[in-house]
Structures are given as C-alpha cells and as structure tokens.
Amino acid sequence: MNRTLMAAMAAVLAGSVVLAACATAPGGPAGPVTPVASLRGSDAATQDLAPTVREQVGRKPGLQDRIARTFVGQPPLIPHATDNFDEVTLADNQCLECHAVQNAVKKSAPRISDSHLVSATGQKLAEADSRRHACQLCHVPQFDAPPLVENAFVGATPKK
Ligand code: HEC
Numbered sequence: 001m002n003r004t005l006m007a008a009m010a011a012v013l014a015g016s017v018v019l020a021a022c023a024t025a026p027g028g029p030a031g032p033v034t035p036v037a038s039l040r041g042s043d044a045a046t047q048d049l050a051p052t053v054r055e056q057v058g059r060k061p062g063l064q065d066r067i068a069r070t071f072v073g074q075p076p077l078i079p080h081a082t083d084n085f086d087e088v089t090l091a092d093n094q095c096l097e098c099h100a101v102q103n104a105v106k107k108s109a110p111r112i113s114d115s116h117l118v119s120a121t122g123q124k125l126a127e128a129d130s131r132r133h134a135c136q137l138c139h140v141p142q143f144d145a146p147p148l149v150e151n152a153f154v155g156a157t158p159k160k
C-alpha cells in the first residue's frame with residue numbers, strides 16, 4: 001500500500017470513530033430530551049413579556065411625610081414622585097435644585113446630609129461630591145408593587 005492510500009484510510013477510520021461517539025453521546029438524538037429553561041424556570045423558547053408599568057406612589061414634593069428608616073445608615077427612600085423630573089445627567093441634576101445646601105431652605109426640602117459633602121480624600125466640600133451625583137443609585141422612589149421575591153425582612157424599630 002502506498003503512503004497516500006494509508007493516510008486516506010486512517011482518516012476515514014478516524015471519522016467513523018467520531019461519528020460513533022456522537023451517536024451514543026448523552027443528550028444526543030438517542031438520549032433523554034431535557035427542555036431548555038431559563039434560570040428563573042420559564043421556558044427559554046417563550047417570548048419575553050414587558051414588565052407591568054406601575055405608577056409611582058408619591059406625588060409632587062412637599063405633599064408627603066418622610067418614610068421612616070428601617071436600619072442605621074439606610075439611604076432614605078424618596079417619598080415623592082420623581083418621574084416628572086429630568087434625568088440626572090453629567091451636567092444636570094434637578095434633585096439638587098431642591099436638596100443642595102444652598103437651595104434646601106428656600107425650597108423647604110430636606111438638605112443633603114454632611115456625608116454627601118466629603119470628597120474621596122476626606123476633604124470637606126461646599127457642594128455634593130461627584131460620587132453622590134447619581135442620587136438614585138442609593139435613593140429610590142416608591143411603587144405599589146408586590147415584592148419580587150418572598151422575604152421576611154423586619155426593619156429596626158424607627159426612632160421616636
Ligand atoms: C421641587 C423640589 C424637589 C425636587 C426637584 C426633588 N425633591 Fe426630594 N424632597 C423634596 C421635599 C419637599 C421632600 C420632603 C418630603 C415631601 O414633602 O415630599 C423631599 C424628600 C426627599 C427624600 C427623603 C429624605 C428623608 O430624609 O427622608 C429623598 C431621599 C429625596 N427627596 C431625594 C430626591 C431625589 C433623588 C431627587 C431627584 C430625582 C429629588 N429628591 C428631587 C423636594 C424635592
């Protein structure tokens with residue numbers, strides 16, 4: 001047998017071994033059929049449904065009581081609506097038009113706390129530090145929505 005022929009035969013042999021392995025592999029056509037599901041359990045083939053749009057509970061600032069905090073260091077929840085405000089951008093922050101040090105009194109709004117007036121290196125600042133610029137990273141408006149997952153959280157007793 002010449003060399004080329006031997007090489008060709010070897011290739012065919014190797015190919016049939018691979019084919020045989022495929023046919024008997026678990027999960028292949030002969031194996032049990034496992035439906036593909038997402039981590040949350042829904043069938044991966046079903047279409048994603050848009051989440052229900054919910055209204056914010058709060059109304060315009062000035063009309064509601066502050067929401068009691070439930071643990072020390074909690075960023076207070078936003079009791080008023082925020083959906084009428086402009087989005088916070090690099091240049092704009094409508095929240096500060098009421099909550100900044102120089103505006104809070106005349107807008108009758110709670111002033112940002114001193115912790116917001118400290119730079120990353122610990123210096124005192126006259127205005128909110130840039131790390132606090134995206135207020136809604138920490139402070140969230142309220143929606144009347146069922147909890148996403150069941151939980152047994154009980155807050156600390158609010159201070160009287
Ligand atoms: C027009 C003025 C105004 C604007 C703009 C505004 N707020 Fe307020 N905010 C208030 C007032 C007044 C309150 C006091 C509660 C009330 O009356 O609704 C308040 C309450 C809060 C509180 C609760 C503070 C506490 O101690 O419980 C947070 C947090 C807050 N606002 C965050 C924000 C954020 C974040 C934005 C921007 C998305 C924003 N606010 C925009 C006026 C404003």
Ligand code: HEC
Nearest residue numbers: 073074075076095099110111112113115132133134135138
């Ligand atoms: C990194 C998280 C974080 C960001 C960002 C942030 N805050 Fe806060 N904020 C807190 C925490 C935590 C508290 C409560 C503890 C404290 O006073 O430091 C608080 C307290 C407040 C209070 C209540 C002050 C008081 O004296 O009771 C107001 C009002 C407030 N923040 C407004 C804002 C506004 C407006 C912005 C955006 C310019 C903002 N915060 C950004 C975490 C944050």
